[in-house]
Amino acid sequence: MLKQIEGSAAVAEAVALCRPQVICAYPISPQTHIVEGLGKLVSAGQLKPCEFINVESEFAAMSVAIGASAAGARAYTATASQGLLFMAEAVFNAAGLGLPIVMTVANRAIGAPINIWNDHTDALSQRDCGWIQLFAEDNQEALDLHIQAFRLAEELSVPVMVCMDGFILTHAYERVDMPTQEQVDAYLPPYEPRQVLDPADPVSIGAMVGPEAFMEVRYLAHAKQRQALELIPAWAGEFKRIFGRESGGLTHTYRLEDAETVVVALGSVLGTIKDTVDEMRSHGVKIGVLGITCFRPWPTAAVRAALAQAKRVVVLEKSLAVGLGGIVSNNVSAAYQGSPDDVHAVIAGLGGRSITRGSLQKVFNQAIEGKLDPVTFLDLDYSIVDRVLKREREQRRSGPIAEAILRELGVVAAKIG
Amino acid sequence: MFQVRIHGRGGQGVVTAAELLSVAGFREGRHAQAFPSFGSERTGAPVVAFCRLDTRPIRLREPILAPDALIIQDPTLLHQVDVFGGLTPDGYILINTSRTFEQLGLEEFAAGFRPERLRTVPATEFALKHVGRPLPNAALLGGFAALTQQISLESVSAAIREKFPTKVAEANIAAAGEAFTYISQQLREAASA
Numbered sequence: 001m002l003k004q005i006e007g008s009a010a011v012a013e014a015v016a017l018c019r020p021q022v023i024c025a026y027p028i029s030p031q032t033h034i035v036e037g038l039g040k041l042v043s044a045g046q047l048k049p050c051e052f053i054n055v056e057s058e059f060a061a062m063s064v065a066i067g068a069s070a071a072g073a074r075a076y077t078a079t080a081s082q083g084l085l086f087m088a089e090a091v092f093n094a095a096g097l098g099l100p101i102v103m104t105v106a107n108r109a110i111g112a113p114i115n116i117w118n119d120h121t122d123a124l125s126q127r128d129c130g131w132i133q134l135f136a137e138d139n140q141e142a143l144d145l146h147i148q149a150f151r152l153a154e155e156l157s158v159p160v161m162v163c164m165d166g167f168i169l170t171h172a173y174e175r176v177d178m179p180t181q182e183q184v185d186a187y188l189p190p191y192e193p194r195q196v197l198d199p200a201d202p203v204s205i206g207a208m209v210g211p212e213a214f215m216e217v218r219y220l221a222h223a224k225q226r227q228a229l230e231l232i233p234a235w236a237g238e239f240k241r242i243f244g245r246e247s248g249g250l251t252h253t254y255r256l257e258d259a260e261t262v263v264v265a266l267g268s269v270l271g272t273i274k275d276t277v278d279e280m281r282s283h284g285v286k287i288g289v290l291g292i293t294c295f296r297p298w299p300t301a302a303v304r305a306a307l308a309q310a311k312r313v314v315v316l317e318k319s320l321a322v323g324l325g326g327i328v329s330n331n332v333s334a335a336y337q338g339s340p341d342d343v344h345a346v347i348a349g350l351g352g353r354s355i356t357r358g359s360l361q362k363v364f365n366q367a368i369e370g371k372l373d374p375v376t377f378l379d380l381d382y383s384i385v386d387r388v389l390k391r392e393r394e395q396r397r398s399g400p401i402a403e404a405i406l407r408e409l410g411v412v413a414a415k416i417g
Numbered sequence: 418m419f420q421v422r423i424h425g426r427g428g429q430g431v432v433t434a435a436e437l438l439s440v441a442g443f444r445e446g447r448h449a450q451a452f453p454s455f456g457s458e459r460t461g462a463p464v465v466a467f468c469r470l471d472t473r474p475i476r477l478r479e480p481i482l483a484p485d486a487l488i489i490q491d492p493t494l495l496h497q498v499d500v501f502g503g504l505t506p507d508g509y510i511l512i513n514t515s516r517t518f519e520q521l522g523l524e525e526f527a528a529g530f531r532p533e534r535l536r537t538v539p540a541t542e543f544a545l546k547h548v549g550r551p552l553p554n555a556a557l558l559g560g561f562a563a564l565t566q567q568i569s570l571e572s573v574s575a576a577i578r579e580k581f582p583t584k585v586a587e588a589n590i591a592a593a594g595e596a597f598t599y600i601s602q603q604l605r606e607a608a609s610a
Contacts, residue, residue: 002443004439004440004442004443004444004449006436033602068465092587134559138476166479167453168452171449171452171453172450172451172452173436173439173440173449173450174439174451174475175448175452175474177445243609268478269478270476271475271477272476272477272478272479274476275476275477320489353478354479355479356479356480357477357479366436
């Protein structure tokens with residue numbers, strides 16, 4: 001059924017259709033509306049049997065999800081930003097134990113400086129934790145990916161993180177096609193755990209493992225993720241059969257046919273990139289787009305195939321490996337068979353900085369003209385940066401950086417873009 | 418694509434206005450995307466919300482830099498924020514005030530635009546009269562429907578009914594209706610002048 005609703009409300013409804021049995025939640029922007037929506041459904045008796053557990057922290061949220069999942073329940077939680085970092089130890093544990101928890105990450109920057117706006121630093125900080133990480137391009141895909149995530153998680157006994165851009169998607173009202181309970185039931189069978197804490201058939205989960213077996217356990221986690229690379233496209237195919245639309249999979253390509261320049265990105269910025277590419281295509285520029293839906297496991301073969309004809313690659317990413325440059329671009333470089341010099345990282349949108357068509361077109365043209373640096377910061381105000389650096393050279397006690405920059409900028413919230 | 422930018426202050430229902438507008442557009446079979454400028458969740462702080470309407474799916478996620486229409490929920494913002502930034506030459510402006518553009522000191526600015534598309538409406542007065550609270554957003558949407566004819570008053574009313582409990586909804590619909598009539602009357606007078 002077509003609906004015009006907020007992204008968070010759409011995800012809450014979709015998660016409810018997946019019949020979770022335990023939802024544990026701790027509020028943090030921009031994720032909160034999702035668990036609020038689910039909380040209302042549980043308290044109204046519309047989602048049952050399901051236990052909604054208010055916990056005292058994100059660490060507790062993931063710990064409760066681990067306990068619930070180990071006891072055989074379909075478990076769900078959601079978080080963002082500092083909340084994800086606070087639960088990080090338990091996030092690794094969920095993966096290490098092979099518990100199929102599904103978690104939404106409403107992507108948001110990491111402080112300091114504290115910032116509630118969108119970028120991908122939170123999810124990418126956990127890229128090696130052993131969870132499958134899927135990134136949604138719009139709200140339709142966000143809700144579809146949650147349905148696929150439960151299937152994937154439970155089939156493989158691996159936890160899955162569904163990443164959706166905080167505010168840009170979570171707080172956006174747009175059209176979504178909400179599936180029926182019958183469709184979701186046809187796609188997602190009841191949870192049949194591989195391991196379960198059952199007093200009638202006792203086992204222990206979470207043994208201490210020494211050097212004699214640790215490598216093997218880690219290898220099996222890796223092997224499972226490689227297996228997921230085959231299963232994800234197959235289940236996206238089955239999703240299409242039942243729900244009638246393309247959603248999920250490893251990657252999405254757009255106008256790649258004869259593209260000499262390929263832009264790679266994750267998440268909602270793909271929409272703005274596609275509009276920019278359409279505009280450039282209308283002027284005869286051979287440019288296309290590769291969207292990464294599945295970031296972990298990293299779809300090496302799919303990325304390699306998509307970039308096979310590309311003379312140059314621009315990776316536009318909302319994340320920064322401080323001291324190196326791009327994170328996604330580093331992964332792309334490893335898959336690209338051309339020269340690593342032809343892969344450019346463009347760091348954009350950190351802390352919610354707007355990414356506009358005008359700026360994108362400028363940077364894509366620079367790449368085509370061979371004038372783009374290996375690492376570029378989109379729309380960075382170098383005049384401010386230079387003033388801070390000058391002050392640091394001139395005085396030892398130059399003071400806190402963030403506060404100094406805010407003072408130079410003047411009125412907060414006076415700018416529209 | 419028709420792009421609307423709504424300026425106001427925290428607590429005035431700016432974000433809700435954009436959401437309602439998107440629901441109204443959706444009800445008329447169009448694609449619609451509403452989203453807030455994020456962060457300033459303090460009462461009284463300047464807030465911006467955006468709404469795009471189109472016959473095709475909307476992929477663009479940048480803020481609306483060149484709006485086709487502006488709704489200004491609070492005229493005290495005129496001197497604080499660049500509310501008119503990027504307005505297209507054929508653009509519409511609807512300001513919540515009982516004063517005219519001339520009385521607001523905007524005569525010179527208005528000269529660059531089509532005068533019949535620049536309107537003011539006492540939306541807060543209508544809200545106080547019908548809703549009993551100074552929440553001008555529904556009334557402004559009624560005025561917007563009359564001014565731009567992008568959506569019908571019926572769709573605005575249906576969106577309000579979808580969002581609010583019956584009593585609150587009907588009061589807001591009455592405010593929207595009065596603003597619709599007020600702007601329609603103004604436009605008729607301008608056309609015959």
